Amino acid sequence: MGRPFNLEISESAEYLSKSLKKARTAFEKERLQMLWWIKTGQATQHQELSRMLGRDGSTVTRWLQKYRQGGLAKLLEVKASPGATPKIQGEMRCLRRAAPTQLEEKLKCPEGFSSYGEIVEWLKQEFDLEVKYQTVYRLVHYQLQAKLKIPRPVSKQQDEQAVNLFKKTFLTPLLAFKTF
Numbered sequence: 001m002g003r004p005f006n007l008e009i010s011e012s013a014e015y016l017s018k019s020l021k022k023a024r025t026a027f028e029k030e031r032l033q034m035l036w037w038i039k040t041g042q043a044t045q046h047q048e049l050s051r052m053l054g055r056d057g058s059t060v061t062r063w064l065q066k067y068r069q070g071g072l073a074k075l076l077e078v079k080a081s082p083g084a085t086p087k088i089q090g091e092m093r094c095l096r097r098a099a100p101t102q103l104e105e106k107l108k109c110p111e112g113f114s115s116y117g118e119i120v121e122w123l124k125q126e127f128d129l130e131v132k133y134q135t136v137y138r139l140v141h142y143q144l145q146a147k148l149k150i151p152r153p154v155s156k157q158q159d160e161q162a163v164n165l166f167k168k169t170f171l172t173p174l175l176a177f178k179t180f
Contacts, residue, residue, distance in 0.1 A: 009039040031075050107146040
């Protein structure tokens with residue numbers, strides 16, 4: 001015989017049902033479903049609940065222990081790994097707009113950088129920092145949202161030459177085939 005629950009669910013069955021319908025992830029749905037089954041009396045034993053969920057008994061025990069310790073919030077808490085610390089940080093890079101960094105200042109200058117490879121070299125010289133090209137690209141392009149090259153002005157004569165070349169190359173053959 002399975003062991004019975006010695007657990008008091010503080011949320012109402014109605015609240016759990018509504019939360020279950022609003023849940024977006026399987027992680028939330030599974031845990032809310034477990035609580036709802038216990039609250040409505042559909043699962044009265046630990047083994048039965050384990051079978052209904054398709055989970056090992058130790059997993060169900062761990063979930064119930066979390067609920068006992070901190071309630072629904074603790075049960076539905078998703079822990080995120082901290083991830084690696086960024087290589088480019090501190091005075092080299094500061095995402096706060098109030099204090100621009102050396103990299104941001106250099107990107108704003110007219111001479112600035114002409115390539116991402118040049119930024120990699122600059123970081124190596126200035127800060128003795130080995131950074132991959134892809135890391136620099138992601139930082140500059142997506143996080144700092146900076147442009148490397150400043151658009152150069154185009155003369156009017158170059159524009160006219162380009163339009164005439166386009167007309168001669170593409171439009172003239174099209175007009176020859178057109179029948180009126």
